Amino acid sequence: MDDKDLEILRILEENSRLTADEIATMTKISLKELENRIHALENARVIRKYTTVINWEKVGNGEVSAIIELKVSPERDFGYDRIAERLSRFNEVKSLRLLTGTYDLQLLVTGKNMQDVSRFVSEHIAPMDRIRETATHIIMKSYKENGNTLFEQQETERLPFSF
Amino acid sequence: MKDPISKRAYVIPPSGIRKFFDLAVTMEGVISLGVGEPDFTTPWKICESSIYSIEQGTTSYTSNKGLHSLREALSRYLLQHYNLRYNCDTEIIITTGVSEALDLSIRAIVDPGDEVLIAQPSYVSYGPCVTLAGGTPVSVECTEADNFKINVERLEQKLTKKTKAVIINYPNNPTGAVLRGKDLEQIADFVIDNDLFLISDEVYAELTYEGQHTAAAIVGNLWERTVTLNGFSKAFAMTGWRIGYLCAPQKICEAALKIHQYTMLCAPVMGQVAALEALRSAEDEKNAMVNEYRLRRNMFVAGLNRIGLQCHVPEGAFYAFPSVKSTGLSDTDFAERLLKEYQVAVVPGSVFGVGGENHLRCAYAVSRKDLSEALSRMGTFISQL
Numbered sequence: 348m349d350d351k352d353l354e355i356l357r358i359l360e361e362n363s364r365l366t367a368d369e370i371a372t373m374t375k376i377s378l379k380e381l382e383n384r385i386h387a388l389e390n391a392r393v394i395r396k397y398t399t400v401i402n403w404e405k406v407g408n409g410e411v412s413a414i415i416e417l418k419v420s421p422e423r424d425f426g427y428d429r430i431a432e433r434l435s436r437f438n439e440v441k442s443l444r445l446l447t448g449t450y451d452l453q454l455l456v457t458g459k460n461m462q463d464v465s466r467f468v469s470e471h472i473a474p475m476d477r478i479r480e481t482a483t484h485i486i487m488k489s490y491k492e493n494g495n496t497l498f499e500q501q502e503t504e505r506l507p508f509s510f
Numbered sequence: 511m512k513d514p515i516s517k518r519a520y521v522i523p524p525s526g527i528r529k530f531f532d533l534a535v536t537m538e539g540v541i542s543l544g545v546g547e548p549d550f551t552t553p554w555k556i557c558e559s560s561i562y563s564i565e566q567g568t569t570s571y572t573s574n575k576g577l578h579s580l581r582e583a584l585s586r587y588l589l590q591h592y593n594l595r596y597n598c599d600t601e602i603i604i605t606t607g608v609s610e611a612l613d614l615s616i617r618a619i620v621d622p623g624d625e626v627l628i629a630q631p632s633y634v635s636y637g638p639c640v641t642l643a644g645g646t647p648v649s650v651e652c653t654e655a656d657n658f659k660i661n662v663e664r665l666e667q668k669l670t671k672k673t674k675a676v677i678i679n680y681p682n683n684p685t686g687a688v689l690r691g692k693d694l695e696q697i698a699d700f701v702i703d704n705d706l707f708l709i710s711d712e713v714y715a716e717l718t719y720e721g722q723h724t725a726a727a728i729v730g731n732l733w734e735r736t737v738t739l740n741g742f743s744k745a746f747a748m749t750g751w752r753i754g755y756l757c758a759p760q761k762i763c764e765a766a767l768k769i770h771q772y773t774m775l776c777a778p779v780m781g782q783v784a785a786l787e788a789l790r791s792a793e794d795e796k797n798a799m800v801n802e803y804r805l806r807r808n809m810f811v812a813g814l815n816r817i818g819l820q821c822h823v824p825e826g827a828f829y830a831f832p833s834v835k836s837t838g839l840s841d842t843d844f845a846e847r848l849l850k851e852y853q854v855a856v857v858p859g860s861v862f863g864v865g866g867e868n869h870l871r872c873a874y875a876v877s878r879k880d881l882s883e884a885l886s887r888m889g890t891f892i893s894q895l
Contacts, residue, residue: 354801373805374805503551506531506545507540507542508530508542509544509546510683
């Protein structure tokens with residue numbers, strides 16, 4: 348991993364729809380080298396996926412997200428890894444992290460509606476072995492996701508010409 | 511009634527792009543590459559810190575020279591970034607934008623009758639500021655063959671007994687040219703041998719894409735004859751805050767300060783607080799913006815050459831300066847038709863003085879999406895000529 352790789356990753360993270368040709372022109376890396384580098388980053392699973400930031404609230408399909416915090420008893424030899432892996436297999440779990448502080452694991456869960464989320468938590472998560480306590484926080488509104496602000500910003504007025 | 515207008519006010523030329531400006535504001539869907547400012551908003555840390563200071567009641571005058579804390583931070587910053595040594599108590603003045611710093615330094619140095627050599631194409635204020643100070647601006651052409659770098663032989667051709675100073679601006683608006691150490695050594699010899707002074711506008715210093723910026727004042731013995739001008743507008747996307755600075759040996763600084771205290775008093779305190787925060791904590795944001803300009807430059811310059819507008823690679827600032835010779839149109843006709851027919855605004859190079867004719871100044875401080883669209887419209891325009 349060198350500076351060129353880092354530059355390519357930053358560009359792709361910002362806009363993964365750019366073509367290899369466009370990126371090659373911008374970075375002055377030859378097209379062949381660029382393609383090889385992207386390929387290597389994909390193979391090494393540094394690049395996991397090419398995706399899109401969507402403001403689902405605007406889509407208005409009533410989908411609900413919640414942050415679920417869990418207190419978990421770690422397992423001898425495995426710590427939190429095995430239970431975390433088990434949890435991460437649920438499609439409803441969009442992200443999962445191990446944290447310091449009052450709770451151990453934090454999940455982001457989405458469902459079709461409020462009942463869907465609460466049923467998922469009470470029927471699938473809470474009863475799992477080693478989970479001692481859960482706290483569910485329904486997300487009321489998202490203002491920023493992965494560095495992208497989701498609220499409309501006022502266009503600032505710019506002069507068409509200035510020296 | 512007597513004519514209310516002074517002879518000096520008559521002599522300075524009106525803006526070279528007034529008619530373009532008036533036309534552009536009446537049109538819909540214009541993509542403007544005509545701007546001389548970043549498209550980013552000021553990093554939030556900087557804004558937030560200034561807002562907080564207003565809430566705390568920091569709304570008064572500051573010392574004429576500017577906030578001591580800002581001058582102190584600036585003195586350290588200049589040393590770390592450019593190896594420039596300026597004493598924060600005696601050799602730095604915070605000004606209302608670099609525009610004011612330019613005016614102050616010219617008025618501090620130039621007497622009526624003095625001639626000032628101005629490397630052109632150049633930012634449009636240099637000549638008029640010299641005229642307003644009673645001096646005579648003398649254009650020195652920088653050619654495309656020299657990559658728009660100032661050529662000492664041409665300086666020598668324009669030298670007279672009345673010559674007092676030279677004004678240079680690198681990285682350059684409008685050409686994007688930069689000067690390296692060896693280029694500056696030749697200028698140092700010329701300035702010193704002829705007992706002149708150098709006003710070096712380095713407002714685009716941070717926007718140097720290949721290697722490091724070399725400040726004129728660190729070359730040879732230029733320091734004692736140089737006024738270094740710089741500011742926060744371009745590097746930190748802070749054009750509207752109006753904060754620049756002038757650095758010079760104490761004697762010049764004291765003269766400039768007298769003018770500053772009678773005309774401006776001090777730069778706005780809100781902007782000074784913001785500038786201090788910029789120096790303290792916005793280095794990463796600045797670097798990210800500079801990197802983005804570099805990517806856009808590579809993309810845009812390659813695009814210009816592809817559609818048939820020959821363009822040297824600008825090593826600094828955020829302007830491309832392509833030639834329109836191949837199209838058979840003059841720069842003004844090209845710019846006017848491009849705006850009217852394809853709604854892309856660019857500035858004709860002749861506005862920037864000798865050496866600018868047959869070129870366009872295109873600012874790439876515009877989103878990549880708009881740059882692509884502008885290139886595509888320009889390509890269509892050229893193909894239909």
